[in-house]
Amino acid sequence: MxxxxxxxxxxxxxxxxxxxxxxxxxxxxxxxxxxxxxxxxxxxxxxxxxxxxxxxxxxxxxxxxxxxxxxxxxxxxxxxxxxxxxxxxxxxxxxxxxxxSKGVKTAHVTTAVPLSAELENQVLAKVKEMTGSENVTIINKVDESILGGFILRVGDLQYNASIANQLGNLKREFSKSL
Missing domain, CATH: 1.10.520.20 (N-terminal domain of the delta subunit of the F1F0-ATP synthase)
Structure with missing residues (x-):
């Protein structure tokens, strides 16, 4: 902006x-x-x-x-x-x-597929845990490259629960141990 x-x-x-x-x-x-x-x-x-x-x-x-x-x-x-x-x-x-001004938090959620009601509830719970705010708006962006799970961004906080991220972490762990 x-x-x-x-x-x-x-x-x-x-x-x-x-x-x-x-x-x-x-x-x-x-x-x-x-x-x-x-x-x-x-x-x-x-x-x-x-x-x-x-x-x-x-x-x-x-x-x-x-x-x-x-x-x-x-x-x-x-x-x-x-x-x-x-x-x-x-x-x-x-x-x-x-x-x-209204105390509404906007959560940007990136998923591999459009949000289901179940995943939306998980995301809302995570946002409430991260921010303590009950008043949340969700903006969903679909990005197939994350393979599964979700990436959540609220303000400058980010929570990465994507499968691509988890695979990257595993890859780094394996390369360290070799």
Whole structure:
């Protein structure tokens, strides 16, 4: 996350808190983040130096027309400051800042296959053990190279229970004993 994106996100959160609509803007930012994550074309448009800022702004305002005035204001400010390419980073930073302010911990879980309910409960238990927090959001990323198990990251804490990691540990043990 760039420092500029974090600064914009803090300003938007302050503005949303003042207007008593931080929950609404949180929903907007999740929508912005998901839309950008799901559309390579839109990300390319925002990064393109060829497309005029005004065209980018009009497209975004049309896409997010159902969102709050705070979110539309963010799009306008980013466009006028020629920083519209930061929109995704601002949305992600806003989500993190909002969650922090509400005491919600975000756990990034990497698994070889999509999380089952049973594995999700194991992960939640581990997060509670690591952080002491009951309020947890899980973001699952699938990476087949870990073979099985999971890698859990909460803030700057990491717990690696992947089979690939365990095999690596075994390999190191064997090479030491030879």
């Amino acid at each position: 760039s420092r500029a994106a974090i600064r914009y996100a803090k300003a938007v959160l302050d503005q949303a808190n003042e207007a008593n609509i931080s929950e609404v803007v949180f929903g907007d930012m999740k929508s912005v983040e998901a839309t950008l994550a799901g559309s390579k074309e839109l990300r390319n448009v925002l990064q393109s130096p060829v497309i005029k800022g005004e065209d980018k702004k009009q497209a975004l305002l049309k896409i997010f027309e159902g969102n709050s005035e705070v979110t539309k204001g963010l799009i306008q400010i980013l466009t006028s400051n020629k920083r519209i390419n930061l929109l995704g980073g601002v949305a992600s930073s806003f989500i993190n800042l909002y969650n922090d």
